[in-house]
Amino acid sequence: MTIMRQHLIDPEICIRCNTCEETCPVGAISHDSRNYVVDANKCKFCYNCISPCPTGAIDNWRQVQAGEPYPLAEQLLWDTLPAQAVLDESQKVGAGDAATPLPDDVEQIAAASTSGQGGIAPPPWSAAHPYVNLYSVQKPAVATVSGNFRLTAENASSDIRHIVLDFGKASFPVLEGQTIGILAPGLDASGKPHHVRLYSVASPRDGERPHYNNLSLTIKRVTADHTDAPVRGVASNFLCDLKKGDKVQVVGPYGTSFLMPNHPGSNLLMICTGTGSAPMRAMTERRRRRPVPKEDGLLMLFFGARTPAELPYFGPLTRLPREFIDINLAFSRVPEQPKQYVQDLIRNRAEDVTRLLRDENTYIYLCGLKGMESGVDAAFSDICCRHGLTWKTLQADLLQQGRYHVETY
Amino acid sequence: MSIDYSQKIPNNVGLAENKTLQRALEHWQPEFINWWQDMGPDDSQSFDVYLRTAVSVDPGGWAHFDYVKMPDYRWGIFLNPAEEGRKINFGAHKGEAAWQEVPGEYRSNLRRLIVTQGDTEPASVEQQRHLGLTCPSLYDMRNLFQVNVEEGRHLWAMVYLLHAYFGRDGREEAEALLERRSGDADNPRILGAFNERTPDWLSFFMFTYFTDRDGKYQLCSLAESGFDPLARTCKFMLTEEAHHMFVGETGVGRVIQRTCEIMKQHQIDDPAKVRAHGVIDLPTIQRYLNFHFSVTMDLFGADVSSNAATFYNTGLKGRYEETKHDDDHQLKDASYPILEVANGQVITAQAPYLNALNERLRDDYIRDAVSGIERWNKIIQKQGIPFVLKAPHKAFNRKIGPLSASKISPTGQVLSEAEWTHHHLDWLPSAEDRAFVSSLMGRIAEPGQFANWIAPPARGINNQTVDFEYVRFN
Numbered sequence: 074m075t076i077m078r079q080h081l082i083d084p085e086i087c088i089r090c091n092t093c094e095e096t097c098p099v100g101a102i103s104h105d106s107r108n109y110v111v112d113a114n115k116c117k118f119c120y121n122c123i124s125p126c127p128t129g130a131i132d133n134w135r136q137v138q139a140g141e142p143y144p145l146a147e148q149l150l151w152d153t154l155p156a157q158a159v160l161d162e163s164q165k166v167g168a169g170d171a172a173t174p175l176p177d178d179v180e181q182i183a184a185a186s187t188s189g190q191g192g193i194a195p196p197p198w199s200a201a202h203p204y205v206n207l208y209s210v211q212k213p214a215v216a217t218v219s220g221n222f223r224l225t226a227e228n229a230s231s232d233i234r235h236i237v238l239d240f241g242k243a244s245f246p247v248l249e250g251q252t253i254g255i256l257a258p259g260l261d262a263s264g265k266p267h268h269v270r271l272y273s274v275a276s277p278r279d280g281e282r283p284h285y286n287n288l289s290l291t292i293k294r295v296t297a298d299h300t301d302a303p304v305r306g307v308a309s310n311f312l313c314d315l316k317k318g319d320k321v322q323v324v325g326p327y328g329t330s331f332l333m334p335n336h337p338g339s340n341l342l343m344i345c346t347g348t349g350s351a352p353m354r355a356m357t358e359r360r361r362r363r364p365v366p367k368e369d370g371l372l373m374l375f376f377g378a379r380t381p382a383e384l385p386y387f388g389p390l391t392r393l394p395r396e397f398i399d400i401n402l403a404f405s406r407v408p409e410q411p412k413q414y415v416q417d418l419i420r421n422r423a424e425d426v427t428r429l430l431r432d433e434n435t436y437i438y439l440c441g442l443k444g445m446e447s448g449v450d451a452a453f454s455d456i457c458c459r460h461g462l463t464w465k466t467l468q469a470d471l472l473q474q475g476r477y478h479v480e481t482y
Numbered sequence: 483m484s485i486d487y488s489q490k491i492p493n494n495v496g497l498a499e500n501k502t503l504q505r506a507l508e509h510w511q512p513e514f515i516n517w518w519q520d521m522g523p524d525d526s527q528s529f530d531v532y533l534r535t536a537v538s539v540d541p542g543g544w545a546h547f548d549y550v551k552m553p554d555y556r557w558g559i560f561l562n563p564a565e566e567g568r569k570i571n572f573g574a575h576k577g578e579a580a581w582q583e584v585p586g587e588y589r590s591n592l593r594r595l596i597v598t599q600g601d602t603e604p605a606s607v608e609q610q611r612h613l614g615l616t617c618p619s620l621y622d623m624r625n626l627f628q629v630n631v632e633e634g635r636h637l638w639a640m641v642y643l644l645h646a647y648f649g650r651d652g653r654e655e656a657e658a659l660l661e662r663r664s665g666d667a668d669n670p671r672i673l674g675a676f677n678e679r680t681p682d683w684l685s686f687f688m689f690t691y692f693t694d695r696d697g698k699y700q701l702c703s704l705a706e707s708g709f710d711p712l713a714r715t716c717k718f719m720l721t722e723e724a725h726h727m728f729v730g731e732t733g734v735g736r737v738i739q740r741t742c743e744i745m746k747q748h749q750i751d752d753p754a755k756v757r758a759h760g761v762i763d764l765p766t767i768q769r770y771l772n773f774h775f776s777v778t779m780d781l782f783g784a785d786v787s788s789n790a791a792t793f794y795n796t797g798l799k800g801r802y803e804e805t806k807h808d809d810d811h812q813l814k815d816a817s818y819p820i821l822e823v824a825n826g827q828v829i830t831a832q833a834p835y836l837n838a839l840n841e842r843l844r845d846d847y848i849r850d851a852v853s854g855i856e857r858w859n860k861i862i863q864k865q866g867i868p869f870v871l872k873a874p875h876k877a878f879n880r881k882i883g884p885l886s887a888s889k890i891s892p893t894g895q896v897l898s899e900a901e902w903t904h905h906h907l908d909w910l911p912s913a914e915d916r917a918f919v920s921s922l923m924g925r926i927a928e929p930g931q932f933a934n935w936i937a938p939p940a941r942g943i944n945n946q947t948v949d950f951e952y953v954r955f956n
Contacts, residue, residue: 121541127727152860466537469538470543
């Protein structure tokens with residue numbers, strides 16, 4: 074028996090305006106004189122009804138035993154939503170689709186990190202089908218560290234590492250753009266296990282070492298918080314200190330949206346800072362390793378860091394041929410040079426970026442610190458404005474077509 | 483169905499290809515902005531307001547949130563996508579292809595319907611223009627402004643139809659829509675309820691609950707129209723209208739919630755004591771409810787109306803959820819119950835269905851409005867307070883139609899003039915009630931702070947927190 078997510082409407086908040094019923098493309102929503110209800114057997118989790126709801130009543134979910142959702146007849150009698158029933162958490166393991174519930178931690182992190190894209194984005198139409206949620210906090214996978222290398226120069230202020238995890242005989246299939254959760258050992262100050270920490274996979278689907286059951290992560294040792302106050306990141310320090318042969322508890326994989334297109338001619342426009350480069354590296358590697366016939370789309374990368382010494386994968390990146398990927402590096406702390414950010418380079422390359430924006434085969438990925446969102450957004454608005462496009466409109470279209478993906482933290 | 487925002491007038495109707503129409507609307511646009519500056523929300527045009535703007539008419543795009551200064555809101559023309567092979571679903575033309583142009587013989591009736599609907603949109607903006615000065619929170623202020631800009635957009639929707647399909651007289655009507663003024667003695671708005679004042683926030687919430695719900699029902703009937711551009715326009719307007727009713731239902735609900743909390747906390751039910759705590763007593767809320775309910779009843783028009791029959795029979799205006807009715811959709815021989823006063827009693831009589839279509843829509847509306855009142859009652863019950871809000875009888879306090887000739891109590895008793903005079907202030911808000919409610923009004927403009935007389939909402943807008951800075955003053 075597994076657990077599924079059931080979509081429900083809060084009868085206390087709902088104003089019975091009928092907007093959701095009107096919007097639902099599969100007729101899953103109906104009503105009587107008392108309540109509006111969602112048929113669990115029809116709902117396809119397309120989320121079309123979520124943003125048009127004026128009250129937010131539509132945005133309610135309960136975890137239920139698969140095959141035993143709240144029936145319509147029961148929902149029609151509700152005055153309030155039932156509380157979440159206590160379910161056996163170990164059953165939160167599934168073959169991984171949208172109906173499989175995510176752990177609460179993961180759900181919260183995922184919601185916060187994708188908020189910058191302005192809505193829910195479907196995956197690209199040609200994305201491979203991802204597996205999600207194969208391992209839960211109660212039943213994590215155990216991986217073995219097979220490598221841990223420092224990516225940034227010894228004199229750089231940040232310690233960013235490339236960590237390779239081997240899954241041995243455990244099944245842990247991932248796609249580029251997906252994340253995995255790490256369970257740091259030990260307890261927090263209040264005596265509870267540490268929260269799950271999510272990291273993007275930095276290797277392509279066939280493994281860090283091709284055809285081995287392994288994957289890589291790009292981890293920055295956290296020594297300060299957002300306000301630069303000193304703080305020791307539990308999971309990142311745990312990971313950065315790992316030695317070859319150490320064991321790590323892993324949950325996931327997660328992510329059904331930030332995935333790469335696989336059809337011929339699809340272009341990738343990638344914008345990242347720091348360790349936000351992990352999914353970009355995975356996607357770039359995927360394209361680089363593909364034998365002929367390749368997808369042959371254009372790859373354009375905007376990558377920001379403080380200095381070249383702090384830019385993960387700086388060496389390998391600069392050796393990639395120009396005809397394979399168009400790389401634009403922005404450095405904000407190089408002595409005697411003006412500060413440069415990714416948005417400045419996007420503006421400098423307005424002509425080429427606009428050409429990509431106009432191409433319906435272009436897929437945009439943004440990953441890095443939250444602070445980059447507004448700058449990049451403004452740069453897109455500017456260059457669109459100068460080239461007769463409207464970013465707001467375009468962005469909404471891109472989002473809806475699964476061509477605009479943001480993951481920021 | 484993306485909306486082209488690079489145009490002066492955002493639209494999804496290919497305005498750029500019709501230069502004559504584009505010029506005409508671009509000529510009307512500055513007049514609209516002038517009207518907005520004159521008659522739109524008072525003293526707030528420079529605020530950054532967290533507003534929802536449609537960027538496309540499909541589910542993914544029509545709820546895009548960002549800070550906008552109201553005069554910069556992108557008012558535009560958005561129609562729902564055309565439905566392939568759509569037919570007229572009722573009346574004498576049932577089964578024929580829906581009209582893409584105005585049929586000559588129905589031109590003046592159609593224009594009248596559009597002008598009447600269009601006139602309510604700027605009217606409510608005018609009625610509500612001072613409310614920003616006394617908002618109970620930033621959250622409420624934002625909701626008010628959202629309602630206002632969307633009413634402005636609904637005016638655009640109707641003006642587009644007038645310009646695009648009605649030539650010179652359409653353009654003249656479009657100008658007149660900006661010239662009439664709510665409550666003006668010489669040049670008032672067309673419908674009575676839209677000339678009433680909206681002096682305080684309880685009135686505003688009641689108005690958005692009751693009167694905007696009339697708007698919903700009118701739009702639903704027009705969305706059935708055989709004139710396809712009107713149907714598609716109204717369909718999209720309905721998605722925006724839902725927000726207005728949300729503001730009303732939750733607004734009144736929060737007022738009730740707060741009152742009940744105070745009553746329970748201090749173990750009081752005497753209205754004077756309740757008022758002494760700075761909240762609105764439940765009987766006053768009932769009187770406001772009676773007033774707004776009855777004023778809205780009149781908006782549906784006369785109980786027996788040959789116009790209603792004509793609009794239906796000629797395929798211009800259908801019933802609410804027309805296609806869900808299990809009948810012949812012609813209604814030639816059918817009858818429908820209406821109310822009459824005879825022998826000192828309100829009685830039910832049968833009228834030809836076609837003539838009773840206003841009454842039918844009124845009844846659909848009542849069912850919907852009453853179920854919301856029941857939800858308010860649940861808030862009261864939850865606090866364990868023995869008080870029940872009730873919708874008044876539909877013949878109560880009517881000002882148009884045959885029922886207006888009689889004085890009828892909220893329970894449906896026919897009264898003498900003297901009885902009415904003696905009791906009417908038990909049922910309708912008195913000057914003193916209004917003065918009390920007004921005395922509570924005062925602007926609260928700190929994020930997360932709420933006036934004493936209203937509870938905070940259960941959740942914020944667009945999943946933001948309740949203490950989000952919904953309006954930024956500059």
